[in-house]
Amino acid sequence: MLAFIPLAVLGWATGALVNYLSDALPQTRRFSQPICRRCGRPQINLGYLAFPKRCSACGNGRGLRAWLVEAGYIAAAILTWLAPGNHVSFLAGWLLLAYLGVVTVIDIEHRVILHQMSLVGAVGGAALGGILHGVPRTLLGGVVGFAIMLLLYYLGIWVVRLRYRNVEGAPEEGLGFGDVNLSGIMGLILGWPAVIAGLTAAILSAGLASLIYLVIMLFKGRYSASLAIPYGPFLVLGIVYLLFFT
Ligand SMILES: [Zn+2]
Structure with a gap:
């Protein structure tokens, strides 16, 4: 004790x-x-x-x-x-958890992932990934993570434009660009091909949370078409799950 x-x-x-x-x-x-x-x-x-x-x-x-x-x-x-899980040392895992905590709290409270935080994450994530699975798989993971979320980002803009055509005060984008950066950081940390599992976990948990939120709002009779949830925490969830629970 x-x-x-x-x-x-x-x-x-x-x-x-x-x-x-x-x-x-x-x-x-x-x-x-x-x-x-x-x-x-x-x-x-x-x-x-x-x-x-x-x-x-x-x-x-x-x-x-x-x-x-x-x-x-x-x-x-x-x-x-x-x-401690099977992948990282206590110290590396702890530094990562501290970083991810700041990202999560700021994203929930301000709906933003700061560029400075993304830069720190990219450098730290590349170093951690390089140790865990070598440089090629780290870089490939980062590129894949970034590219997939970039596609979803543009898809989100397209959907929002379709849905809010001629609506005043429509949101600019479905997904923030900070989410794209964080997804790239996830790819660096998890490497290829684990980045696919991490992204799947993030997208599924975000979808589930949106659904639960939607159902609660429907029951309360406060349904609104613009359902803005911060995606950063779910990407963080994907990283933590893959690194500490698999
Ligand atoms: Zn005071």
């Missing part, structure tokens, strides 16, 4: 870092100092960053996400230590 204490500390610290990056990067695109989301005052203090996660000036809390992310990483640290 004692061995779990450093793991819990690692999980907590990583969760706190993911929270910080998810707050700072979408706002300023750099490692700016943490500020309160309500009053904007700088918050470099443990009361804000650790406990009770409240602004020292106005008392505004950081919200449920900050707690969920930290709890999630504490659980993940213990689980990946006990069962």
Whole structure:
């Protein structure tokens, strides 16, 4: 049991870092100092960053996400230590999970995958992929992942144009270009041919989630034709599933 204490500390610290990056990067695109989301005052203090996660000036809390992310990483640290999977070392897996966490939180909250994050992911993904399955299969995986999602991206634009012809305020695109980048990163990490399994898992789980969401909305009588769900988290799910559960 004692061995779990450093793991819990690692999980907590990583969760706190993911929270910080998810707050700072979408706002300023750099490692700016943490500020309160309500009053904007700088918050470099443990009361804000650790406990009770409240602004020292106005008392505004950081919200449920900050707690969920930290709890999630504490659980993940213990689980990946006990069962690291067959593909990656604990350290490589942990760095990847931290990266994917920031991508997921920002995509859910802002519906965007930042280009800077994609660049970091491409470099890190290529390095990890190269170690896992050599350079040729890594590059082929990246190209295939990028190309398939690029096709879906243009298909999405085409469908949206057909559907919203002559409609004011129609959405520009079905899929974001960040999803295309992330799909390429998935391909680098998983390599060829595992990228196909990863993409299939992502697309199936996204489809299932859309269906469940649609049914709930229909039951609530709030059906709307524009069903915008962020796809990044499902690509992340595909990567995590293939790397840690197969
Ligand atoms: Zn405040």
